[in-house]
Amino acid sequence: MKRNATAVWKGSVKEGKGVLTTQSTTLNDTQYSFNSRFEDGVGTNPEELVAAAHAGCFSMQLSAFIGEAGFEATSIQTKCEINLVTGTIIGSHLTVEASIPGISNETFQELVTKAEKNCPISKLFNTEITSTATLV
Template identity: 75%
Template sequence: MKRNATAVWKGSLKEGAGHLTTQSGILQNTQYSFKSRFEEGIGTNPEELVAAAHSGCFTMQLSAYITEGGFEIESIETKCDINLLEGRIVSSHLTVSAKIKGISNETFQELVSKAEENCPISKLFDTEISTEASLA
């Protein structure tokens, strides 16, 4: 399987702007700029997209492990905080809240750790990954 996205940029770093388009079309000429990345401008930015990718990938991996364990998922919500420091992503922190029928906290935490280690985006990162997970 291969997926792609395209970035187009025009102008200098601070005054220029770009747009992103994904293969699926869900992002279609989506704006990004220096202001949307480092200030409070309108549009997206690479770190926000990485956070979306990590939270989505992790949540799908966790749901696979929970389902394999024979548990019924009511909901899983994962927030990902990406920390960019001095030009490098230094950490990705996942905060998970889930409603799972019949699962113990111990089993849930084991599956969370397994998902953190094995989701493809986690494997891609060369940074600190941490997870805080709770059952509702």
């Protein structure tokens, strides 16, 4: 499987503007700029998209591991916070809330750690990945 996205940037880094389009066209000429990345401008930014990718990938991987352990999640909500410092992503923190009937907190935490280490986006990163997980 291969997926793709395209970025088009016009102008200087501070005054220029860009658009992002994904293969599925879920993002279709979606605006991004210096302001949307480093200030409070309208549009998306690469770090926000990386956070979405990590949260989505992790949630699906956790669901798979929960199923393999004989449980089924009613819901998994994952927020990902990407930490960018002086041009380098230095961390990705996942905050997870899940409802999984019948699972113990110990088993849940083990599966969270396993998913944290094994989702494809986690494997892509060369940074610290941490998580806080709560059963609800």
